[in-house]
Amino acid sequence: MVPITTFHYLIVAAALFVLGVIGVLTRRNVVIVLMSIELILNAVNLNLVAFSRMWGNLHGQVFSIFVTVDAAAEAAVGLGILIAFFRNKETINVDEIDLLKW
Amino acid sequence: MNPALDSGMAPVATPWFFYVLAGLAVASGVAVITRRNAVHAALALIVTLLSVAGLYLMLYAPFVAGVQIIVYAGGIMVLFLFVIMLVNIERSSKERRFNRIWPVGLAAACALMALFVSAIVKGKTVLADPMTGKALWPDIIGRLPESSNTQQIAGMLYGEAGRMGQYTFAFEIASLLLLVAILGAVIMTKKKI
Numbered sequence: 001m002v003p004i005t006t007f008h009y010l011i012v013a014a015a016l017f018v019l020g021v022i023g024v025l026t027r028r029n030v031v032i033v034l035m036s037i038e039l040i041l042n043a044v045n046l047n048l049v050a051f052s053r054m055w056g057n058l059h060g061q062v063f064s065i066f067v068t069v070d071a072a073a074e075a076a077v078g079l080g081i082l083i084a085f086f087r088n089k090e091t092i093n094v095d096e097i098d099l100l101k102w
Numbered sequence: 103m104n105p106a107l108d109s110g111m112a113p114v115a116t117p118w119f120f121y122v123l124a125g126l127a128v129a130s131g132v133a134v135i136t137r138r139n140a141v142h143a144a145l146a147l148i149v150t151l152l153s154v155a156g157l158y159l160m161l162y163a164p165f166v167a168g169v170q171i172i173v174y175a176g177g178i179m180v181l182f183l184f185v186i187m188l189v190n191i192e193r194s195s196k197e198r199r200f201n202r203i204w205p206v207g208l209a210a211a212c213a214l215m216a217l218f219v220s221a222i223v224k225g226k227t228v229l230a231d232p233m234t235g236k237a238l239w240p241d242i243i244g245r246l247p248e249s250s251n252t253q254q255i256a257g258m259l260y261g262e263a264g265r266m267g268q269y270t271f272a273f274e275i276a277s278l279l280l281l282v283a284i285l286g287a288v289i290m291t292k293k294k295i
Contacts, residue, residue, distance in 0.1 A: 028198065036134065053162060086188075
């Protein structure tokens with residue numbers, strides 16, 4: 001079997017990233033759109049850690065911790081917005097959230 | 103030190119582990135974006151996060167793997183499940199799952215994947231530095247210290263021996279960001295401010 005190199009990890013991360021992009025672009029449920037964003041951030045983290053292994057230093061791992069912090073903040077604020085919106089309009093569908101649409 | 107590391111292959115990191123974990127991550131990632139029920143999607147996302155934590159372990163990043171399990175699978179996903187139970191999932195589980203322009207989104211994402219794959223494959227062959235003959239991502243794998251991973255990350259984040267670490271300022275900014283996010287979430291969900 002071929003040994004696992006950075007190349008393999010990059011392919012897996014690209015697949016996860018594209019799955020997240022598909023979820024963001026096509027789903028109507030806001031909760032699942034936020035989960036797809038988490039998928040995207042995880043793909044980025046996987047890339048960072050794989051490159052950290054490739055170069056043999058820890059900067060990528062430290063940066064992936066910062067990305068995790070960002071993901072936590074984004075999830076908290078995004079879900080707060082979602083609850084506030086659901087209280088007003090009784091819907092969590094993206095295509096019905098069009099108050100700012102001209 | 104383990105001599106098996108020098109050839110690039112670690113003793114436990116057999117290719118089979120990688121393929122199982124990667125397959126599990128991608129398969130449950132597909133489940134996340136196709137399930138009708140949001141709770142099922144959240145459970146599939148937890149499986150993805152745990153598989154990615156396994157991949158981190160294979161990359162000799164035990165601290166990041168632990169953070170992944172504790173913060174993502176333990177914290178963020180509980181938050182998601184709470185919100186799913188707060189909002190009404192009965193209605194959205196009976197409606198269409200995808201919006202009207204989903205073929206456009208799918209085509210754009212497929213084009214993005216083709217771009218990624220071509221760039222990644224090219225980076226394997228194209229030389230980043232013609233002088234040294236190094237590829238953009240070479241097959242050789244650098245050596246990471248296994249036994250002191252957490253200690254070294256702490257040294258970079260908090261500083262060591264009385265000096266500030268390289269990322270101490272960024273770390274403080276990140277804590278400020280979390281504080282702002284907490285306040286934002288609380289204010290957003292309050293009925294009357």
